[in-house]
Amino acid sequence: MSGPRFEPVRTVRAYERIVEQVEEAIESGALCPGERLPSERDLMVQFSVSRSTVREALRVLQARGLVRSRPGDPHGAEVQPFSPAALHKSMTTLARVDELSLGELVQFRMVLDASANLLAARLRTDEQLAEMDAAIAGMRAAVEVGYDAFSAADIAFHDAVARASRNKLIQICTDVVRSIVLGLVSGKIAAAADREALMRQSIAHHEEVLAAVRAGDGPLAARLSRQTMYDYYLGYVPVDERPALRALLE
Known part of the structure; x- marks a missing residue:
């Protein structure tokens, strides 16, 4: 049977979806440097995920230099200005x-x-x-x-x-x-x-x-x-x- 060849579907983990959405919000200007994300608890509710999933997403975002996050911070992670x-x-x-x-x-x-x-x-x-x-x-x-x-x-x-x-x-x-x-x-x-x-x-x-x-x-x-x-x-x-x-x- 001829036709298009498809690649195997990659399983996307929940924290990766959170990272993608936050990155898109920063790139579009919906989130600006100095602004804060919702608290961990609010993120858990909005994304319908566990606290560990939220923290993993924040860890990745911080590693990429996009936010500064402190576990348990009631004010939420802070969006960082672009840094070389x-x-x-x-x-x-x-x-x-x-x-x-x-x-x-x-x-x-x-x-x-x-x-x-x-x-x-x-x-x-x-x-x-x-x-x-x-x-x-x-x-x-x-x-x-x-x-x-x-x-x-x-x-x-x-x-x-x-x-x-x-x-x-x-x-x-x-x-x-x-x-x-x-x-x-x-x-x-x-x-x-x-x-x-x-x-x-x-x-x-x-x-x-x-x-x-x-x-x-x-x-x-x-x-x-x-x-x-x-x-x-x-x-x-x-x-x-x-x-x-x-x-x-x-």
């Missing part, structure tokens, strides 16, 4: 369970940083240029100090560029992806025999990017950013994932 911490946790979990490869993360960072540089070249202020200058000066000073100080100055540069893009989502995603990538490779970089050479090469790349941003040349700043990421991380990415990175250079 929730996004960071989700992406970190995906990376740890191998749903996101290092190649995919680096590729996404190449896209994000290039976009930030493109926008920064058009929108940056003199104060933000000064912040980028100061960050590179910090990188130079940190070469003799150690990798941790160098990495902090490097992050300060990219944070300044991201702020200059005037796009909050780029700022959040850049911070999240960068920290995950660095968490995966920082140990290898810190232990590299040619670490000082790598740091000096990185400084040269950053100086080129800053010159393009200062000149207002967005396309050049974006292209240099992609090349910098490619050169810096290629050796840490598995061989079979490298073509995807090269595709962003073409």
Whole structure:
């Protein structure tokens, strides 16, 4: 018999339905940050479930950063404002369970940083240029100090560029992806025999990017950013994932 092929039906637990409805209410604006859900007892009545089911749903919602819940709180769980911490946790979990490869993360960072540089070249202020200058000066000073100080100055540069893009989502995603990538490779970089050479090469790349941003040349700043990421991380990415990175250079 021909016809459509159906997938097995997934059994949905009661607490998952509660989570779905609360998430929908938050996404639609029916529940806003600072507002409170009904008490546990009222939720039990509204959803016709047990107290343990309600508490499991609240535990999941809190783990996702959507509410802050205290067992037995008569005022109900409080809806939380959006936090990058929730996004960071989700992406970190995906990376740890191998749903996101290092190649995919680096590729996404190449896209994000290039976009930030493109926008920064058009929108940056003199104060933000000064912040980028100061960050590179910090990188130079940190070469003799150690990798941790160098990495902090490097992050300060990219944070300044991201702020200059005037796009909050780029700022959040850049911070999240960068920290995950660095968490995966920082140990290898810190232990590299040619670490000082790598740091000096990185400084040269950053100086080129800053010159393009200062000149207002967005396309050049974006292209240099992609090349910098490619050169810096290629050796840490598995061989079979490298073509995807090269595709962003073409």
